[in-house]
Structures are given as structure tokens and as C-alpha cells.
Amino acid sequence: MITRLTKRNVDAIVPGDRAVIAYDQDLKGFGLRVAITGRWSWFVEYRPGAGGRRVLKKRMYFGSPEFTPEEARQAAKEMLASVALGGDPAAERKQEREAETFRDFAERYLKEEAKAKLKPGTVANYRIAIRKHAAPEIGSTKLNRITTAQIAQLHKKVGETKPMTANRVMECISSIFRYAATCNLVPVGHNPTQGIRAFREQRRERFLNSEELARLGETIREAETVGIPFNTDPKNPKSKHTPKNGSIQIDAHTAAALRLLILTGARLREILDLRWEFVDYQRGLLLLPDSKTGRKAIVLNGPALDVLRSLDQTGEWVIKSEGEDRPRADMNRPWRTISARAKLTDVRIHDLRHTHASIGAGAGLGLPIIGRLLGHTQAATPLRYAHLDSDPLVRASNLIGNKISVAMGDGFNKPRSADQKARHPR
Known part of the structure; x- marks a missing residue:
């Protein structure tokens, strides 16, 4: 049927024993399907792309039964105009329905x-x-x-x-x-983050002074021996995290991780992901195959070497976790406990790395040396596994490590037991 799809003409269509298809005589491609139940379904028919008889015609239904003929005609005009410009409304609708959240x-x-x-x-x-x-x-x-x-x-x-x-x-x-x-899910160049200016970031620099280092060293020793007194939450005295003996203790590996962080200036994940195979006692290095800045060598000073030698070399990871097959996830809980006990409430664990660098600067070491110890990629002569001239770095690292060790009151250079000598000969 071809007729002008006005309200009067559409209302006059009588449903039969099969659906009735009516095309509009004024707007080519615009039509209406009236089901045997009398339900209206508006549609457009078109040939996508360049068109032509060789291109299969598509029919796309749109709108709702409540659409008036005038509303449907306007929507059809817009869709057919899009087709004239190379669009494919049916394909776009399919893509929209299949689009991922x-x-x-x-x-x-x-x-x-x-x-x-x-x-x-x-x-x-x-x-x-x-x-x-x-x-x-x-x-x-x-x-x-x-x-x-x-x-x-x-x-x-x-x-x-x-x-x-x-x-x-x-x-x-x-x-x-x-x-x-x-993945062709959005147009190339479409990125809704474009044009959004980042907030100004003020890098936070926090260094521990000698008095704070002393409190930190004392607290670590307390935590790994007698334990830190636990302050029960008065609102929840039966909390599942309440220690049975009234104190919080850390194991030797947790204490070692904290000491290695400040003695080496390494990043947290560089210590927690450390494997024994990366430790080179002979040259005094941690040879990391990967880090935030790529392949890296960390110089081990005397106190740091003694910390490593104090640990039992069992398993794959230097810092043991509850799961033998994976490294430790984080140090959040022990650090909160220790920093609070040492009254370092504004100190992040990353500030131990800043402190390592600040002690080197205070000792008169040049910025290039400090940069190389920390593994900064912008250093003029970055550390490499081959051609590693580490003598100046070893002297610098020992200077920093010894100062930290003295400030924290740790006796890393105390005589070693026969068992330690057998496990880790100098």
C-alpha cells in the first residue's frame, strides 16, 4: 500500500489476517507496519553505503506505538538524511546495543x-x-x-x-x-579526558631527623621482641584484631623489610618483591631485573648486608609472606602500628627513601651520587649490570647506612654467630 501517512489515513487501515505494510507517498523509504493485532510499527527502508541495486535493502523499525505520524515522519527524515551522508542507522543501533559498559x-x-x-x-x-x-x-x-x-x-x-x-x-x-x-569501540581520537586540566600537585617531602630515627629504631626493636602494647578500642573491645596477649609483635622479616627500606633507599615493592637470587653478597648488590625504572642495581652497605645475613634463607622471597608462592602484598598494618608508637603519625613508608637521600645530602655527598644510589633514570651515568663502577657508591652507601644505623641504635655490626657465618660468609 502506498498512501500519505497521516493520522486520518493510518487510522483507516484495517488489520487483516496478515500484517499490512504501508509506504508514504511523499517521503521515500518511510513506512508503517500494522500487525494483525492492530499494533503500529514505524520503519525506514534504505540501501546503506553508496546504495545501488546491488546493495541489499535494510529495514529498521523505530519509535514506539505512541509515536504520532508527524513525530515518526520527522524521525524518519533525520535517519534518511543520515543515510544520504553515508550513515547506516541499523548498524549504528546494533553497535549501540552491543557497546560495552x-x-x-x-x-x-x-x-x-x-x-x-x-x-x-x-x-x-x-x-x-x-x-x-x-x-x-x-x-x-x-x-x-x-x-x-x-x-x-x-x-x-x-x-x-x-x-x-x-x-x-x-x-x-x-x-x-x-x-x-x-578496538573500534569509539572513534579514533575520542577521549573524554581531553581538555580536563590536572590538579596542581605539590610533592610532599618529609625527612626523619636523628631523634625520630632513634624512636623508629627503638620501636622496631620493641615490636620484634616484647611487642607493642595494644590499645583496645573501647567501642569494640572484642575486635577480631585484638591480640590475645595484649601486644602486637612483628616477625624478623617485617623488621628486616623496614630496615632495608631506610638503609638502601629502595622503593617498597623493590624490597617486598626481592628474591634471594637477586642478592649478590660478593659484590654487595641487589641485582633487580625489573623495577619502576627498569633493570636496576642497588648498592648494599654494611648494615644492609648484615640485615640480609640475619634472615634464614629459606624459600624464594627474602621477605616472607603468609603464602609461600607469592611476595608480601604490603606493609600497611605494621607500619601504622610502628609509626604511631614512634610518634611519626605524619610519616609515610615512602618517606624512609626520602630520609636515606637527605642523610646523604647532609653528609656532603653530591646529587649525582645520591641519584645513582636511588636509581634515578635522569642520572648522568645510570647503574648498569655491566661496567658497574660501584666503589664510590659503596663508600657513599656505607656512609649513609652507618649514620642511619647509629641514629636508630641498631647494632648491625655486632659479632655474628657461627651459624650466621656458615650461612652467609663475608
Whole structure:
């Protein structure tokens, strides 16, 4: 049937024993299907792409039964105009229905892209950024529907209390959209994080003075021997985390991790992921095949070597965890306990690395030497496994390590037992 699809003409269509198809006489490709039940279904018919008789015609239904003929005609005009410009409304609708939500694609990104190309620590941080910040706000939104305004609101919300975290969340989302473009899920160049200015970041520098180092050393010794008195929460005296003996103790590996962090200036994951095979006692080095800055060698001073020699060399990892087949996840709980006991409430565990560097600077060591000890990539002559001129670094590391050891009151140079000598000869 060909007729002008007005309200009067449409109302006059009588359903039969099969569906009735009516085409509009004025707008080519616009039509109506009336089912045997009398239900209306508006549609457009077109040939996608360049068109022509060789291209199969597509029919796409749209709107709702409540659409008036005037509303349906206007929608059909817009869709057919899009076809004239090379569009394919049916394909676009299919793509829209099949589009992944941000939460689903973010998980796909972590598995397919991030895991293969980023360091494990970065992947872990991205996973936290997605779970804690991005997913609660935009997780259920289709990827191709996320707007810059939504991302800007997310950035502002997180940045009100954690500006640096907000910037890292933006970096994560930007990476996800770059990968989405390579998967043809969004147009190339489409990234709703573009144009959002990062919050200004003021790097926090906190160094421990000699008095604070003394308190830290004393607290570590207390924690690994008699234990730190536990202050029971009066609101929950039967908390499952309440120690039975009324004190909190740390094992030798936890204490060693804390001492190695400040004695070497290493990053937390460099110590927690340390394997015994990376320890070179003969040359006094930790030979790390990978780190935040790539392959790296960390110089071991005398006190640091003594800390390593004090540990039982069993298993794969230097710092043991509850699971034998994996490294320790973090040091959050013991550090909170020890820093609170030592009255270092504003000190992060990363500040131990800053303290290592500050002691070297205070001892008159040059910045290039300190940079090389910390493994900074911008150092003029970075550490390499081959051609490693470590003598000046060993002297510098020993100077720093001995100063820290004295300040903390640790007797790392005390005579070793026969068992220690047998396990780790000098």
C-alpha cells in the first residue's frame, strides 16, 4: 500500500489476517507496519553505503506505538538524511546495543592491554582507581556514551580530598579510551579526558631527623621482641584484631623489610618483591631485573648486608609472606602500628627513601651520587649490570647506612654467630 501517512489515513487501515505494510507517498523509504493485532510499527527502508541495486535493502523499525505520524515522519527524515551522508542507522543501533559498559571494558583493558604492557604495580593501581573511583560513577554507562562533563565531575569529586589520586584516575581512564579506539569501540581520537586540566600537585617531602630515627629504631626493636602494647578500642573491645596477649609483635622479616627500606633507599615493592637470587653478597648488590625504572642495581652497605645475613634463607622471597608462592602484598598494618608508637603519625613508608637521600645530602655527598644510589633514570651515568663502577657508591652507601644505623641504635655490626657465618660468609 502506498498512501500519505497521516493520522486520518493510518487510522483507516484495517488489520487483516496478515500484517499490512504501508509506504508514504511523499517521503521515500518511510513506512508503517500494522500487525494483525492492530499494533503500529514505524520503519525506514534504505540501501546503506553508496546504495545501488546491488546493495541489499535494510529495514529498521523505530519509535514506539505512541509515536504520532508527524513525530515518526520527522524521525524518519533525520535517519534518511543520515543515510544520504553515508550513515547506516541499523548498524549504528546494533553497535549501540552491543557497546560495552565502562566497567566491563575496563576489566577487558586490564587483562588484554595493561597486563601485557604495564608494570604489575601500575596495573594494581589502575585496578584500584577503577574499583574505588571510576566504576561507582560511570561503571554502568556505555563506553560510547560517556561525556567529558561526566569525567570532569568525577575528577572534581575525587580531587576535593585527593587531588593526586584524581589525576591518576584520569590517566587510567585516558588509557582505557585509547585502547577502546584501537578496538573500534569509539572513534579514533575520542577521549573524554581531553581538555580536563590536572590538579596542581605539590610533592610532599618529609625527612626523619636523628631523634625520630632513634624512636623508629627503638620501636622496631620493641615490636620484634616484647611487642607493642595494644590499645583496645573501647567501642569494640572484642575486635577480631585484638591480640590475645595484649601486644602486637612483628616477625624478623617485617623488621628486616623496614630496615632495608631506610638503609638502601629502595622503593617498597623493590624490597617486598626481592628474591634471594637477586642478592649478590660478593659484590654487595641487589641485582633487580625489573623495577619502576627498569633493570636496576642497588648498592648494599654494611648494615644492609648484615640485615640480609640475619634472615634464614629459606624459600624464594627474602621477605616472607603468609603464602609461600607469592611476595608480601604490603606493609600497611605494621607500619601504622610502628609509626604511631614512634610518634611519626605524619610519616609515610615512602618517606624512609626520602630520609636515606637527605642523610646523604647532609653528609656532603653530591646529587649525582645520591641519584645513582636511588636509581634515578635522569642520572648522568645510570647503574648498569655491566661496567658497574660501584666503589664510590659503596663508600657513599656505607656512609649513609652507618649514620642511619647509629641514629636508630641498631647494632648491625655486632659479632655474628657461627651459624650466621656458615650461612652467609663475608
